[in-house]
Amino acid sequence: MAEYLFVLIVVLANVVEGITGFAGTMLAMPAAMLLIGVDEAKIILNIVAIFVSSNIAVRNYRDMDKKQAVKISLLMFLGMAAGLYLYRILPARILMSVYGGLLILAALRGLFKKKERSLPAGALICVVLLAGIIHGMFLSGGSLLVIYAVAVLKDKSVIRATLAPVWIVLNGSMMIQNIAEGAVTAEILRLTGWCVIPVITALYLGQILHKRMKQEFFVKLTYVLLIISGITLLI
Helix, strand or coil, X not given: CHHHHHHHHHHHHHHHXXXXXXXXXXXXXXXXXXXXXXXXXXXXXXXXXXHHHHHHHHHCHHHCCHHHHHHHHHHHHHHHHHHHHHHHHCCHHHHHHHHHHHHHHHHHHHHHCCCCCCCCHHHHHHHHHHHHHHHHHHCCCHHHHHHHHHHHXXXXXXXXXXXXXXXXXXXXXXXXHHHHCCXXXXXXXXXXXXXXXXXXXXXXXXXXXXXXXXXXXXXXXXXXXXXXXXXXXXX
């Protein structure tokens, strides 16, 4: 039963991923860790995220801002290296609580601000670096990266298409590391295989919803997802 629930959670989360280009792993991770274990959840969701991002990148290649994709990937790599190190030396519970609080504050600011104020370039770079740190620790850097994406890329189709190759590069590097460590077992591959066909359906539904969604609603949805993510980390 736990495995069936896990697959259902992954599918529902990736409907959102298909709409926004982020948040699939972020939304699935808390319940997945409880159902199948922390290490197993991180590895399986990472593989699924690569599959999902590859699909989005190929289908929406024309909307991609390639320069921003390269810039984001390089900054995220730097942050991710620091995140992997911090994950090994700091208590995860404290890190998750701080992260959850930051997400909620950032999202509430985005939802209720009356005037659009551009963050300084230096602050935006710090946001991306911090997103990389969080991604290295919890595979959920998209929650903060969307703050940068909404400020710089603005258009919903460009955001989704540009973030997809970023996840392919970052998650691909983590998968290579997992394989080298012998962490990708036959059991993990079996559960991953169970997710693939339902996730394809989820992506198709997400693609349809994305085309019908207005820009303003898309931005509000991203901030609501940040709040949900923050709350799950604080529980």
